[in-house]
Amino acid sequence: MAKISSGRAGIAVRTILALGLLLCAGGAGRAQETVKLNIKAAAPADTPEYDVLFIAGNCPELGNWNPGLVRLVKKDGVHSLDLEVRAGASLEYKYTRGNWDTVEKGADFSELENRRLTPLASAEISDTILNWADKKPYLPEQRTVTGTLLYHKDFYSRALKNKRTLAVWLPPSYAASKEKRYPVIYMHDGQNLFDKATAFIGEEWGADEAAAALAAQDPSLEAIVVGVYNTGDRLAEYTPHRDGARGGGKGRDYAKFIVKEVKPFIDGAYRTLKDRNNTSTAGSSLGGVISLYLLLEYPKVFSRAGALSPSLYWADGALPALAGKKAAAGKMKIWLSMGTEEGNSSAPDPLEQARGLRSRLLGKGFAENKDLVYVEDQGARHSEKYWAGQVPALFRFLLQTGP
Numbered sequence: 001m002a003k004i005s006s007g008r009a010g011i012a013v014r015t016i017l018a019l020g021l022l023l024c025a026g027g028a029g030r031a032q033e034t035v036k037l038n039i040k041a042a043a044p045a046d047t048p049e050y051d052v053l054f055i056a057g058n059c060p061e062l063g064n065w066n067p068g069l070v071r072l073v074k075k076d077g078v079h080s081l082d083l084e085v086r087a088g089a090s091l092e093y094k095y096t097r098g099n100w101d102t103v104e105k106g107a108d109f110s111e112l113e114n115r116r117l118t119p120l121a122s123a124e125i126s127d128t129i130l131n132w133a134d135k136k137p138y139l140p141e142q143r144t145v146t147g148t149l150l151y152h153k154d155f156y157s158r159a160l161k162n163k164r165t166l167a168v169w170l171p172p173s174y175a176a177s178k179e180k181r182y183p184v185i186y187m188h189d190g191q192n193l194f195d196k197a198t199a200f201i202g203e204e205w206g207a208d209e210a211a212a213a214l215a216a217q218d219p220s221l222e223a224i225v226v227g228v229y230n231t232g233d234r235l236a237e238y239t240p241h242r243d244g245a246r247g248g249g250k251g252r253d254y255a256k257f258i259v260k261e262v263k264p265f266i267d268g269a270y271r272t273l274k275d276r277n278n279t280s281t282a283g284s285s286l287g288g289v290i291s292l293y294l295l296l297e298y299p300k301v302f303s304r305a306g307a308l309s310p311s312l313y314w315a316d317g318a319l320p321a322l323a324g325k326k327a328a329a330g331k332m333k334i335w336l337s338m339g340t341e342e343g344n345s346s347a348p349d350p351l352e353q354a355r356g357l358r359s360r361l362l363g364k365g366f367a368e369n370k371d372l373v374y375v376e377d378q379g380a381r382h383s384e385k386y387w388a389g390q391v392p393a394l395f396r397f398l399l400q401t402g403p
Contacts, residue, residue, distance in 0.1 A: 093114060210392045
């Protein structure tokens with residue numbers, strides 16, 4: 001059995017979260033071949049003695065990015081795990097102590113990109129964890145918010161039986177224009193939108209800066225942006241259809257939460273334009289899936305949706321099939337984008353799937369650059385960095401009049 005040390009040098013990709021769920025499929029010609037991995041992790045000296053280490057990664061064997069599911073066993077001071085995966089699978093993972101607040105960090109507590117392995121044969125993997133996020137010496141957080149951002153913490157959902165934060169960004173004229181009402185964009189993975197201090201791996205979308213700049217260019221395009229934080233149950237909540245291999249399937253309840261709980265609250269607390277033509281939703285990855293689902297299943301509530309790098313493979317393409325039935329040209333506007341560097345295995349190619357959905361929508365009568373914008377982001381991977389680059393154009397598209 002070969003011995004490999006992945007270390008810091010072996011973690012050089014930006015692929016994050018839901019796209020990775022499909023990457024354990026392995027390379028061509030190896031569909032049935034598996035390899036055995038013995039993973040050993042050396043924890044930093046300040047790791048609490050009785051804490052359990054977990055590995056979170058991009059396939060079921062690695063917990064589908066659940067930070068507290070796949071635990072390592074500690075024996076004689078060494079944390080280890082035995083796995084069996086498909087040969088040639090593109091594995092990405094990180095270590096935690098049970099949640100993302102305790103994810104591993106670099107030597108200077110900097111963010112780490114995912115560890116990456118593509119095992120072609122059985123091997124022993126030796127990793128060294130340098131630091132934990134919660135062990136960083138306290139320093140005041142550097143906030144990166146532009147404008148007015150209000151937080152509604154511990155917002156309870158009757159549909160989902162859990163709590164989360166709603167972050168509400170108000171347009172520049174909101175305080176002074178007491179009679180003016182505004183369109184609303186409901187966005188998922190809300191902690192990633194406005195502030196580096198709360199964003200996953202410290203990369204925010206700059207939604208506040210984009211909305212403020214758009215308002216300065218054209219005051220008629222001012223809007224309220226609502227960031228709905230995700231929870232530890234993100235994968236299930238953002239997937240309306242259950243996937244046989246990956247689970248999920250609570251998206252219908254999450255959609256009810258948005259439509260019947262979040263939107264009425266926002267409409268009651270802020271000066272909104274409540275009609276469908278002034279109500280949009282947007283998200284990335286699985287957040288793109290639930291955004292399209294909200295548009296398709298609640299066309300009386302939403303008139304437009306932004307889906308950045310949507311995980312169209314989920315549940316054998318259930319979402320594109322739903323779009324083929326329910327997408328309504330002339331009554332809906334859709335932003336659909338995919339990076340050209342998002343797929344790196346023999347599993348369903350994300351770019352081809354996006355092209356397939358585009359073709360379905362065109363076949364339903366959508367007009368490109370009118371009620372459908374399709375973007376192939378050259379060189380872009382599946383990460384916040386690239387999605388942030390699309391936000392200014394996305395907001396303009398969602399807020400312009402029509403259909």
